Amino acid sequence: MARARAHSSAEGPKEPHSVSLKVLRLSRPSLSFQHPLPTTNTRIHSKASLSYPSDQTDDGFILTPNVTLPPAFGSAYVGETFACTLSANNELAEDEASRIVKSVRIVAEMQTPSQVAALDLEPADDMDTKDGLQQGQSFQKIVRFDLKEEGNHILAVSVSYTETLIGSDAQAASGRVRTFRKLYQFVAQPCLSVRTKSSELAPREVGDKSLGPYGKARLLRFALEAQLENVGDGPVVVQQTKMNPKPPFQAISLNWELERPDGSESQLPTLYPRDVLQVAFLVEQTEGQSEGVETLQKDMKRDGRAILGQLSIEWRGAMGDKGFLTTGNLLTRRRG
Structure with a gap:
């Protein structure tokens, strides 16, 4: 303690x-280590240092079936x-x-x-x-x-x-x-360091009869990028990155959850210490949704930026330890 x-x-x-x-x-606990002895120039059998000697021992594999308490x-x-x-x-x-x-x-x-x-x-x-x-x-x-x-x-x-x-x-x-x-x-x-960047995309125009028979509404669209860096001491497996958008936005993940053309499943990314993983989301205004529109318009008029939502990340450590992190509200870049 x-x-x-x-x-x-x-x-x-x-x-x-x-x-x-x-x-x-x-x-x-963690898996304990074993260090096989070299097979050349020694009078001691190379398996003498192993926890479980076996004919299939790999000299380059140092993990054992034993676990060690911290x-x-x-x-x-x-x-x-x-x-x-x-x-x-x-x-x-x-x-x-x-x-x-x-x-x-x-x-x-x-x-x-x-x-x-x-x-x-x-x-x-x-x-x-x-x-x-x-x-x-x-x-x-x-x-x-x-x-x-x-x-x-x-x-x-x-x-x-x-x-x-x-x-x-x-x-x-x-x-x-x-x-x-x-x-x-x-x-x-911190175990994971999160850095984000948002870029405004060209708005999507949709028909809006409330603006007249040929009226069109412009729906805002943004690309949100996030870099996840493992700043801890051991490897982690990133299980999920989820964007929780604030109305009137919706988010589409552009990461490993996407369906592949060949139908194969993507493996969950593993981050070793100091490794960096980049994820991205398409955040766009939902067509026909009125909730949050007034607040969005006020924020854009007053500050020139909008609140997109929060990013949630789930991971597990090498022995299955669960981790969960939610960022604060992510803002768009201020318009010039």
Whole structure:
């Protein structure tokens, strides 16, 4: 997990808590590597370093059927779902009979650059701790949060519990509610960088009887181009790029979703680190649609530009991690 924020030294020494908190990020494993030994000039068999020696071993293929858990926190990317498990552990010694721990409760929130959001914990039922948390037992919850902003994020976790003192007659003598709070900081960075450019095309003329028997209306048309660059550490497969047009516009994708003349299916594009993918859309005003026309005319008259809509992108990482990104409103170039 990301490093915990240190407490102030001005707080002074405190009595140790009977409950500790462990935070572990939940992420998918990766395929482990094997490096076959050279087959020449060696006294050691070339298969000695392989996880699963086989006669069909390819010396140039270093991936194995084994998976490896991440050795560290790793990178957190905008567009992905951050997930971690919160574990409250009873740290009382096994021979400790003078105290018991009950009613353990965990509360978590995520502090982003723009807001503080309370997090839902899974499972939501807290019945397990009402009867007490025995020595060595753990109380675990899972939190998930969709990363939508770049920059520093702070996971704030508060733990509260009831510590009951047991008298010599094995009855509860007194009790107190104790609580502590820990902060874990990490940085969310972009996985895909998106750059867009729009170009105005010649308008399409259609008949409009509201302008007279021979009246014609001019429907605006634009070409929208977007460059997607993988700025992350690993490869991603772009599953979908979708233009969500703002009325009165409609969008037509000019990308791999188009039907090929030979009827074959297009493979989803794979972007390795620093690879760039260019996509394009034809955005044109819908014939006969009145919704949004008045706003469009006002924007063109006042600013000389229009809002085309938003671009949505979906991708998956090498081990199937889902990612989703939606841009802000995309504007046309200002008319000269």
